[in-house]
Amino acid sequence: MERELISKKELLELTGISYGQLYRWKRKQLIPEEWFIRKAVFTGQETFFPRDLILPRIEKILHLKDDVSLDELVGKLSPELNDIRISKGDCWKRNIVSELVIRRFAGDSPENTLLSFQSLLFLFIADKLLQTGEMSLEEGALLLPTLEEHFKAFEDKGCDVVFIRKMGVAIFLLLGRSEKIGFDRGVKQVLRLSVTDCIEELRMKLT
Structure with a gap:
């Protein structure tokens, strides 16, 4: 992006x-x-x-x-990110993450349920990709497990989310910020989003 x-x-x-x-x-x-x-x-x-x-x-x-x-x-x-907690309801009331994304991807718990910074970050990334119009809600359901499973390996050095499609099938990758990637001709890179920049943007919304 x-x-x-x-x-x-x-x-x-x-x-x-x-x-x-x-x-x-x-x-x-x-x-x-x-x-x-x-x-x-x-x-x-x-x-x-x-x-x-x-x-x-x-x-x-x-x-x-x-x-x-x-x-x-x-x-x-620069508050300690691990100490940040915000309720699901406050996320959309403060225009941090849309109500649609919170209700679709943050579970059925009450609005006063507190989210960790990392959980909020993943929802924030999904919201940004949805707002581009390039990713559907169904594809967002593939993005979040990818972040939950692999983000920890990149947390200290930063990474990008790469969104590709092949024959209409959505695929999400996490790559180091400076890494380049080559695809075969049947692959279209839809978006590449810096997670590090998302962290800074989200931090500013919360402070």
């Missing part, structure tokens, strides 16, 4: 922050290293960022920085 990027020049102009602030926040780990994406342009190399991640993060930093130190901000922006 192709992310919309924003150039460093446009980011600085849009937010009113300085080059020095941006890189100081990077050193403090307020902005993840992997969001700094180097790309070739006609003038040479330029730095870009995922627009949907960097703009909310900078807005939050600017909102909080006068009240707490940068070191305290790191804790506020």
Whole structure:
């Protein structure tokens, strides 16, 4: 899935922050290293960022920085993910995951049932793929067991979800972020989604 990027020049102009602030926040780990994406342009190399991640993060930093130190901000922006719990009802009321996905894939337990961050992440990924219109609810039922069975092996190094079809049959793979994959001619790659980016996006929705 192709992310919309924003150039460093446009980011600085849009937010009113300085080059020095941006890189100081990077050193403090307020902005993840992997969001700094180097790309070739006609003038040479330029730095870009995922627009949907960097703009909310900078807005939050600017909102909080006068009240707490940068070191305290790191804790506020990077809570321990394993400690996060949210009820099924709050998921759709806060527009984190759609009610359809919660009701379809999160079981028949009451709305006040608490979900772990990992369970919520898997539902969030399914919701994102459904919203593209490329994946059906029936195919989503194949995605979730794949995540539940294999995500643990990639948890510490990051991975991508790869959605392919062959002769109309949906198949889901988990691959390391830098890994390339080749297919035979009968395979169509429908989508490739970064789980690491989904974690950051979900973290921001919860903090």
